[in-house]
Amino acid sequence: MNTEISAAPSGPRAIPKSVWALGFVSMFMDISSEIVHALLPVYMATVLGATALQVGLIEGIAEATASITKVFSGAISDRFGKRKLLAGIGYGLGALTKPVFPLATGLEWLVGARFVDRIGKGIRGAPRDALVADVTPAELRGAAYGLRQTLDTIGAFTGPLLAMLLMWWTANNYQLVFWLAVLPAFIAVAILVIFVKEPAHAPPAQARRMPLSRAQMQRLGRSYWWVVAIGVVMTLARFSEAFLVLRAVDAGLPAMLAPLVLVVMGIAYSLSAYPAGVLSDRLPRHLVLAAGMVLLVLADLALALLPGLWGLALGAALWGLHMGCTQGLLNAMVADTVPADLRGTAFGVFHLLAGVALLLASVIAGALWDRLGHEGTFIAGAVFATVAMLGFIAKRQRA
Numbered sequence: 408m409n410t411e412i413s414a415a416p417s418g419p420r421a422i423p424k425s426v427w428a429l430g431f432v433s434m435f436m437d438i439s440s441e442i443v444h445a446l447l448p449v450y451m452a453t454v455l456g457a458t459a460l461q462v463g464l465i466e467g468i469a470e471a472t473a474s475i476t477k478v479f480s481g482a483i484s485d486r487f488g489k490r491k492l493l494a495g496i497g498y499g500l501g502a503l504t505k506p507v508f509p510l511a512t513g514l515e516w517l518v519g520a521r522f523v524d525r526i527g528k529g530i531r532g533a534p535r536d537a538l539v540a541d542v543t544p545a546e547l548r549g550a551a552y553g554l555r556q557t558l559d560t561i562g563a564f565t566g567p568l569l570a571m572l573l574m575w576w577t578a579n580n581y582q583l584v585f586w587l588a589v590l591p592a593f594i595a596v597a598i599l600v601i602f603v604k605e606p607a608h609a610p611p612a613q614a615r616r617m618p619l620s621r622a623q624m625q626r627l628g629r630s631y632w633w634v635v636a637i638g639v640v641m642t643l644a645r646f647s648e649a650f651l652v653l654r655a656v657d658a659g660l661p662a663m664l665a666p667l668v669l670v671v672m673g674i675a676y677s678l679s680a681y682p683a684g685v686l687s688d689r690l691p692r693h694l695v696l697a698a699g700m701v702l703l704v705l706a707d708l709a710l711a712l713l714p715g716l717w718g719l720a721l722g723a724a725l726w727g728l729h730m731g732c733t734q735g736l737l738n739a740m741v742a743d744t745v746p747a748d749l750r751g752t753a754f755g756v757f758h759l760l761a762g763v764a765l766l767l768a769s770v771i772a773g774a775l776w777d778r779l780g781h782e783g784t785f786i787a788g789a790v791f792a793t794v795a796m797l798g799f800i801a802k803r804q805r806a
Contacts, residue, residue: 419554419681423542426551428602429494429535430558435595436498437559440524441566442573442588443508445666447521448649449656450581451514465518469525473762476529481537481755485748490534490541491605497531498599500524502592509585532758537750540742541606546688548742552735553684557677560731564673567666627753630744635757637696637795638737642764644703644791645730648672650772651723654710654781658719671720672727679731687736692743699732700796704789711785722785 451465480497484490504527507520536552543551566588573584648669655668687695702725710722738754745753768791775783 419550421547422551422554425542425603425606426539426555427558428598429539430555432498432595432599432603433535433555433559434562434565435591435598436501437562438566438569439505439588439590439592439595440501441563441669442570443505443585444649445567445570445652445669446574446581446584447508447517448652449665451517465521468518468766469521472522473525473529473532473758475759475762476526477533477755477758477762479755480530481533481751481753481758484534484537484751489605490538490751491599491603493534494531494538494603495596495599497527497529497534498592498596500527500530502527502589502596505589505592506586508588509582529758533751533754536738536741536754538603538605539738540750541747542604545743548739549684549687549692549736550681551684552738552742553681553687556680556684556731556735556738560673560677560680560727564670564677567669567673570666571664571670626749627745627756631741631753634737634740634744635760638757638761639764640791640795641700641703641733641737642761643768644707644788644795645726645768649769650776650781650784651710651726653776654722654785655719657781658716660716660719668719668723671723672730675724675727676730677727679728680735683732684735684739687739692736692740695732696736696740697796699729699736700792702726702729702732703792704796707785707789707792711782711789 480493484493501524504520504524507523508517511517511520539551539555540548570584573587574580577583651668651672652665655665660667683695683699706722706725706729709718709725712718713721737757741753741757742750768788771787772784775787
């Protein structure tokens with residue numbers, strides 16, 4: 408008689424294969440996007456003569472566009488139950504827009520390409536996040552979102568690293584580097600098509616219901632809206648990462664090496680996202696979130712007040728640790744608080760409001776930078792983060 412007992416998978420092996428595949432899709436698309444985006448702020452400022460306010464406005468509008476699109480794609484994925492199809496359209500659109508960046512002849516072309524690229528991000532974001540929850544057991548949600556975020560972030564720091572190497576290899580040929588960024592985008596689409604599977608028993612489609620109706624908003628519940636409020640205030644404190652690149656140039660890094668700040672941030676982010684997700688499955692999620700908010704305050708203060716490259720590196724690392732402790736966790740909290748058949752809508756609304764906050768934060772950050780320098784921008788971020796943390800503590804004490 409066979410007495411062997413097959414142990415159930417544990418740790419990362421327990422996470423569904425589709426979540427791993429979605430993580431690699433995100434990784435390759437982020438490599439492509441970050442090669443471009445790591446160079447774009449410096450390219451706009453030094454080659455095209457854009458001001459910090461213009462950079463902040465462009466970045467804010469781009470991210471807000473993605474967030475506005477997410478609310479509709481999320482609702483549509485709830486109505487028809489085709490999350491993979493919508494994610495594929497979004498990633499495909501992102502891949503198809505990449506060749507526009509090397510072909511752009513002026514600032515308006517770059518704005519247009521960034522805008523359309525973010526529409527693709529918006530289409531894929533909410534259905535992808537909802538699909539992770541659809542295929543993952545509730546007790547593994549924090550770990551699953553943390554793993555996907557880790558792979559995504561590996562791409563986010565590999566992209567800037569490749570951007571620097573390619574700029575050196577091509578003797579600062581921006582257009583050629585932008586062309587080389589096209590390839591990983593199409594690899595991402597291929598992985599999605601081949602390896603990501605819809606769950607066998609997906610949440611029921613809502614074909615007879617109007618998406619984004621008042622009744623659906625009421626069904627989301629008070630706990631969900633509390634998570635949204637936290638995310639919005641935290642986003643006000645965490646403006647576009649384009650300002651980290653500008654801070655690197657301000658600290659004395661040459662344009663070719665400026666993306667190094669995103670590499671430092673991304674390494675810290677990728678190393679912390681999965682452990683933070685696992686920890687949030689074992690401890691109350693709000694404790695991990697509070698730690699992330701403290702890290703953001705420290706990051707802003709370091710970037711504002713500490714001189715030289717060491718201050719820049721410390722601030723970027725703390726920023727990445729903050730992201731690792733909050734971004735996947737907020738997604739898990741959204742999934743925890745809403746009905747399964749409204750996950751797409753819930754993620755869409757969450758990202759919409761966070762995107763509006765990011766637009767406001769980036770415009771404010773750019774205006775402060777032009778008037779007061781980097782110190783004013785990052786001190787304002789620390790103030791917003793402190794307000795968010797105090798409000799969060801007060802809410803938990805009343806709960």
